[in-house]
Amino acid sequence: MNPSLDQPGLIDYIETFRRRRKVFMTTICVFFGVAVLAAILLPDIYRSGTEMRIDLEGPNIDLLEPLALTSYADQYINSLQRRVMTYDEVTTWIKETNVYSELRDELSLPDLYSIVLDNIRIEMVTTEAMDPRSGRPVSLITGFVAAFEAEEPQQAFMIAEKLAATFLAKDREIRTERAAATSSFLLEEIDINRKKIVKLENRIASFKQDNAGSLPELMGLNMSVTDRTERDMESVRSEIRILQQDKIFRESQLEEIRQRSKSDNRLRQLEDEYLLAISRYGPEHPDVIRIRRQVAALTGGAIDSGESDEIVQLERALAEALQKYSDLHPDVLALQRRLETLRSGNSASVSDLDINPRYLQLRAQINAIDTQIAGLRDRARMLQVKYDEIQDRIALMPQVEKRYLALNRDLRTEQLAFEDLRSRLTQAQQTESYESGDLGARLVKIRNASLPIEPVAPPRLAIVILGGILAVTLAVGAAVLAETLDRSVRGRRDIQMLVNIIPIAEIPIIRGSASILQRRRRAVIIAAVVGGAILLIWSGT
Amino acid sequence: MSRIQKAIKASKASHDEKSSRPRGMADSFRNAVKSNPIIKMLLPADIDTAAMAHSRILPGIDDKHVTTAYKILRTRIQRRMRANNWNSLLVTGPGPNEGKTITAANLAISIAKDVNQSAILVDLDLQRPSLAEYFGLTIGAGLGEFLRGEAEIEDIVYAPAGLERLAMIPNQQPIENSSDLIASPRMHELIAWTREQDNTTLTIFDMPPMLISDDVLAFVEYVDSVLVVVAQGLTDRRALEKTVELLGDNEILGIVLNRSSHIVGHTDYSYY
Numbered sequence: 001m002n003p004s005l006d007q008p009g010l011i012d013y014i015e016t017f018r019r020r021r022k023v024f025m026t027t028i029c030v031f032f033g034v035a036v037l038a039a040i041l042l043p044d045i046y047r048s049g050t051e052m053r054i055d056l057e058g059p060n061i062d063l064l065e066p067l068a069l070t071s072y073a074d075q076y077i078n079s080l081q082r083r084v085m086t087y088d089e090v091t092t093w094i095k096e097t098n099v100y101s102e103l104r105d106e107l108s109l110p111d112l113y114s115i116v117l118d119n120i121r122i123e124m125v126t127t128e129a130m131d132p133r134s135g136r137p138v139s140l141i142t143g144f145v146a147a148f149e150a151e152e153p154q155q156a157f158m159i160a161e162k163l164a165a166t167f168l169a170k171d172r173e174i175r176t177e178r179a180a181a182t183s184s185f186l187l188e189e190i191d192i193n194r195k196k197i198v199k200l201e202n203r204i205a206s207f208k209q210d211n212a213g214s215l216p217e218l219m220g221l222n223m224s225v226t227d228r229t230e231r232d233m234e235s236v237r238s239e240i241r242i243l244q245q246d247k248i249f250r251e252s253q254l255e256e257i258r259q260r261s262k263s264d265n266r267l268r269q270l271e272d273e274y275l276l277a278i279s280r281y282g283p284e285h286p287d288v289i290r291i292r293r294q295v296a297a298l299t300g301g302a303i304d305s306g307e308s309d310e311i312v313q314l315e316r317a318l319a320e321a322l323q324k325y326s327d328l329h330p331d332v333l334a335l336q337r338r339l340e341t342l343r344s345g346n347s348a349s350v351s352d353l354d355i356n357p358r359y360l361q362l363r364a365q366i367n368a369i370d371t372q373i374a375g376l377r378d379r380a381r382m383l384q385v386k387y388d389e390i391q392d393r394i395a396l397m398p399q400v401e402k403r404y405l406a407l408n409r410d411l412r413t414e415q416l417a418f419e420d421l422r423s424r425l426t427q428a429q430q431t432e433s434y435e436s437g438d439l440g441a442r443l444v445k446i447r448n449a450s451l452p453i454e455p456v457a458p459p460r461l462a463i464v465i466l467g468g469i470l471a472v473t474l475a476v477g478a479a480v481l482a483e484t485l486d487r488s489v490r491g492r493r494d495i496q497m498l499v500n501i502i503p504i505a506e507i508p509i510i511r512g513s514a515s516i517l518q519r520r521r522r523a524v525i526i527a528a529v530v531g532g533a534i535l536l537i538w539s540g541t
Numbered sequence: 542m543s544r545i546q547k548a549i550k551a552s553k554a555s556h557d558e559k560s561s562r563p564r565g566m567a568d569s570f571r572n573a574v575k576s577n578p579i580i581k582m583l584l585p586a587d588i589d590t591a592a593m594a595h596s597r598i599l600p601g602i603d604d605k606h607v608t609t610a611y612k613i614l615r616t617r618i619q620r621r622m623r624a625n626n627w628n629s630l631l632v633t634g635p636g637p638n639e640g641k642t643i644t645a646a647n648l649a650i651s652i653a654k655d656v657n658q659s660a661i662l663v664d665l666d667l668q669r670p671s672l673a674e675y676f677g678l679t680i681g682a683g684l685g686e687f688l689r690g691e692a693e694i695e696d697i698v699y700a701p702a703g704l705e706r707l708a709m710i711p712n713q714q715p716i717e718n719s720s721d722l723i724a725s726p727r728m729h730e731l732i733a734w735t736r737e738q739d740n741t742t743l744t745i746f747d748m749p750p751m752l753i754s755d756d757v758l759a760f761v762e763y764v765d766s767v768l769v770v771v772a773q774g775l776t777d778r779r780a781l782e783k784t785v786e787l788l789g790d791n792e793i794l795g796i797v798l799n800r801s802s803h804i805v806g807h808t809d810y811s812y813y
Contacts, residue, residue, distance in 0.1 A: 018802040489776045495796055498778055499785040504795025505614035506803050508606045510597040
């Protein structure tokens with residue numbers, strides 16, 4: 001038995017191909033034909049583009065800090081692109097350049113807009129560099145090409161120019177916007193800050209008003225006032241004390257006078273009685289003796305010797321006191337005054353108090369002392385009140401100080417913030433004027449768009465080659481599919497497997513001579529068509 | 542047992558005996574084969590070579606691969622027939638358009654080209670007769686007339702001009718009740734006539750597809766062997782299995798693969 005019957009070999013594959021060549025060839029013809037037609041019929045595409053360098057950091061100026069827009073070039077390009085390819089911008093180009101005028105009647109502006117968008121090409125320009133962290137080569141975006149593709153070279157050129165101009169304008173727009181946003185934000189902040197400061201200042205003013213005496217800066221004053229008040233109080237108190245002693249002294253004098261006038265009256269009375277009794281009874285009469293004793297009692301031992309006795313006693317006491325104390329001691333002074341009084345009283349005896357001028361004088365003096373004391377007492381009370389008040393204020397001072405300091409601290413903080421904001425605003429305003437000018441440009445035109453001469457597309461040869469590859473692939477697929485789906489007898493081996501009979505003979509497909517001729521003619525025609533097409537494409541590219 | 546069956550038996554017996562008794566036309570046919578001039582007893586018929594080329598009948602084919610393939614087929618069939626002492630062959634297939642008629646005709650022509658052989662080609666596709674058309678024959682009566690009793694065997698056996706040692710029994714009119722007629726006494730008569738020919742004469746019956754008509758199953762018992770024609774890319778695999786299954790015990794001489802993509806001579810054939 002032939003071993004080739006069990007395993008499919010090259011022959012079997014060839015046979016399969018022969019069986020399916022109709023499907024195979026048809027598929028190839030259809031798809032390759034479409035590819036060739038596409039390659040021939042697709043219109044030329046012209047392309048015009050502007051190359052721009054992108055420098056995100058901006059030019060280096062020492063005094064100024066340019067805006068940190070973004071750290072990634074592609075991000076910046078994307079944000080620019082979103083602003084450039086807006087409906088408004090694109091339709092403005094269409095109107096200004098009058099491109100697609102032949103399509104204006106058929107298509108609406110939104111349709112033209114999407115056509116333009118489809119034909120814009122943004123291609124990044126990169127450069128190879130080393131990543132300092134990983135040490136691997138990375139590609140950095142250093143710029144991009146903004147190009148436009150169109151069937152007319154003039155159209156491509158005009159739109160490309162508009163595209164580039166809009167990119168540059170949008171670069172400035174972004175920078176100006178960002179910078180202006182910073183300064184307007186700072187202005188707002190400054191306004192808020194200023195309001196805060198005014199509020200704090202008002203609060204501090206009213207606080208000072210409310211706690212006028214307890215402010216920490218009045219501490220020294222308060223202390224000196226306290227000292228003075230204390231001294232005043234002490235002097236008032238001592239004055240009162242002296243006055244009181246004086247008063248007591250004068251009162252005792254007054255009492256003495258009162259007593260003397262009283263015993264004088266009794267003595268006169270007794271002397272009268274004595275004279276009467278002596279005259280009546282004799283000197284040994286008990287009554288006379290009794291009276292004599294009484295008189296003696298009043299006058300001190302013997303009649304008419306009483307006063308001198310007291311003076312003797314006082315002189316004795318004074319002598320004793322002078323031994324103990326100095327002349328200025330109040331006791332000494334008091335004894336001296338008493339002795340003087342007694343001596344003067346001995347000489348002038350007053351019978352009636354009301355007419356005694358000494359008595360009256362003393363009374364008036366005592367009254368004057370009382371008035372003086374009352375005045376001093378009032379003053380002492382006033383001083384006490386004042387003193388208490390100052391003490392209260394001093395007691396409040398730590399609390400007031402605490403709050404006062406807090407308020408001042410807040411004010412200081414706000415003032416510092418204000419200063420800071422002011423300086424930042426100045427900087428932001430500088431940045432704004434820099435960014436809104438040409439100096440801050442992040443995009444720089446490297447190569448201007450030019451009128452294209454050679455078309456860039458379509459890649460006719462590539463379309464044909466790819467179309468051919470695709471056609472062959474599809475054809476193989478179609479053949480395999482047909483073979484899989486086909487349930488018919490496939491050959492000798494198949495028959496043997498099915499019914500275990502080896503065919504007695506195999507008759508090839510019988511073709512008449514006419515059909516052979518026909519096939520040859522067809523092959524010639526196909527070859528001519530394909531060859532012609534390829535020639536056409538060659539000449540086209 | 543019917544009269545027809547008796548007749549067939551008798552015919553088979555006489556065939557087995559290899560009786561050399563001359564019998565009218567059969568005798569003359571055999572003699573003609575042996576003497577190898579144009580058979581005067583048979584009705585001469587003109588053929589249309591252009592029609593034959595169009596119908597892919599052998600003389601019109603100049604494709605070497607095809608003619609070689611037919612030669613191989615003829616040789617193998619002859620060898621097998623001779624080995625088994627058979628001389629009738631039924632050509633059928635599972636379905637239509639598989640090339641049964643072309644195969645039968647080209648086989649008959651190939652066999653007749655051998656000077657030691659002669660062939661009788663019978664169009665037994667009663668419902669769709671086509672041999673006459675394929676050969677471009679202009680004939681009078683055909684098998685239909687014979688079966689209906691309107692003509693005798695002598696009136697329907699033709700000798701196509703230019704194709705020596707080939708006799709044809711064509712048919713021109715489609716016959717509706719074919720399966721009734723296939724077992725009719727007239728048919729038995731025809732079979733008996735073919736069996737009367739000597740063993741160098743091979744009778745080939747072109748018949749309708751197995752799975753479309755039951756004619757083959759009704760007729761198969763009257764032939765020695767069956768040749769199944771299969772067309773690559775056309776014959777359903779299940780139909781082939783079914784056909785072989787239906788034929789069952791009957792002798793399948795072989796299967797011919799038509800429309801083969803396999804080029805003869807490119808690979809070896811296994812001989813047996």
